[in-house]
Amino acid sequence: MRKILVVGAGQSGLQIALGLQSQGYEVTLMSNRTADEIRTGRVMSTQCMFHTALQHERDLQLNFWESQAPKIEGLGVSVAAPGSWAEGPAARAIDWLGRLDGYAQSVDQRVKMAGWMETFAQRGGQLVIHGAAVGDLDYFARTYDLVLVAAGKGELVQMFARDPERSPYSEPQRALAVSYVHGLGPRPEHPGTEGVRCNLVPGVGELFVMPCLTTSGRADILFWEGIPGGPLDVFNGVKDPAEHLSLTLELMERYVPWEYARATKVELTDAGGTLAGRYAPTVRNPIGRLPGGGLVLGVADVVVANDPITGQGSNSASKCAAAYLASIVERGDKPFDEEWMRATFDRYWDTAQHVTKWTNAMLAPPPEHILNLIGAAGELQPVADRFANGFNDPSDFENFFYDPEKTQAYLADVSGAGAA
Structure with missing residues (x-):
């Protein structure tokens, strides 16, 4: 029985761990937080997952929340008329709704990761609550057949060198601000259709609105992406969740008043329902070299981190997990050597390269x-x-x-x- 260590309990790490576990591998999962700490903590992402990514979960019978989460049937785009907000609220130049062939869904990662982690432990998996450092991995690389690093933040990421040819941006291209809310009204133009709304404000940034399932049931996510230094870049240092929501709504009233009109009665889902930050989109070398000579393989946003403007993070994580899982199983009892690691990443990059190209294009002026x-x-x-x-x-x-x-x-x- 091959022993595999997965460091990081996000979409990709958990999907791989549960998938390998179902195939009879001896899997250890390392997380820096318990399931309860995740469930009661701060929101981590916006995670709207489309059909292919959801199907990977179904294939592993991990779609525990599919019947409860809103079914997103369309994706709408609105564009504010450039400069129309100078005198008062912005006007819309474009507004349409595209229909999805297969529905999308968003399940708060606090719900999903906590639930999946508990499932992994209940099924006999070894769950270790520990924030791993490079020194830990040096030891583990000698005791496991394969070490996968799926923790996308912290010192472990620094083991994977940036790939400058695949990373055109060295600085963050957007300032991000997320609010999970209850009480958002429907869009009057398209009643009865659950949709993700992409609102583009030229030269200023974007607002995404999407239905989701959170810890307190059905909710909506309000997600601003502001051009750094611009009028939306005002969330840095805002610690009070109420102030964060208030800022979100003020900006909506000015730049996307058609969305603000249905948000006048919203309130935060919980005290952990806000998130703000920024990061530079980066593609990294997939193989990390440890001080003792061992090798580890980077997973999902450890090695391909795109800006969330195209909503691909959790989709890419699911697709990466599916590709890696197939490569591990196909390898049989042969060694997980450097050549295999590179080929395994290349298999994922076949799809990820399209995400990176599209996302980087959407960050630039159209x-x-x-x-x-x-x-x-x-x-x-x-x-x-x-x-x-x-x-x-x-x-x-x-x-x-x-x-x-x-x-x-x-x-x-x-x-x-x-x-x-």
Whole structure:
């Protein structure tokens, strides 16, 4: 029986640990917090997961909350008319809703990670509550067949060198501010449809609104992404959750008044329902070398950390876990050597590279052909639907998004089909 250590109990680490456990591996999971500490702690992310990522959970029978979490059937885009907020509340230049082929869902990671961790322990897995340091891993690398590092923050990440060719940004591109709320009203334009809302405010930032399941039941997430140094970059140092929500709503009233109109009665889900921060999007070398010569393999956002502007973090973590799990099982009893580690990461990078390319493109000011595409989606439902489903499969953006000629040809084709 092969012994595997997974350090970090997030989406990817837990999914791998539970998957290996179900295949009969001897798995040790190391977390710096207990399940109860996670459940009663601060929110960790926004985690809207689309069909493919949700299917990986279903395949492992880990979709414990699927019947309770809101089913997100659409993805809407609104664009504020540039500069319209100078005199008063902003006006909308674009507003549309694309339909998803398979629904998305968001389950608060406090609910999911705590539940999965308890399941792992109940099924006989060895759960160690300890914040691992590099020195610990030096010892463990000699006692386990494979060590996976899935803890995306702290000193362990520094073992994995930044890949400058795949990391165009050295500084954070957005300041992030999240609030989990109860009491958000429906969007009057699309009653009865649960959707993620992407509100783009040119030159200022973005507001995402999404339904989720949290520790206190059905809720919504209000998520600002502000351009650093701009008018949304005001959450640094705000410790009081009430003040954080108040700032969130003030900014909504000015820049996205159509969303603010349904948020006038919201209140925070709990004292831990806010989060603020920023980080530079970074791709790292997947193999970490320990002082004693041992090797460890980085997982998910340890090695590919994208800005959350495209909502891909937990999707990528789920896809990484599925790819790594398959590679480990296929390896049989052969050694998990450096060549295998590199090939295992490359298998994940096949999908992750599309996420990174798309996310980095969305962080930059949009070129004219992208603005035309987003505008056309308001008139042509197939364009809105295709854009929405790109959140599930970002590789499709290669076919119609980046290259102005491909975009133009695609729009001409859809317009012609509509006219015919």
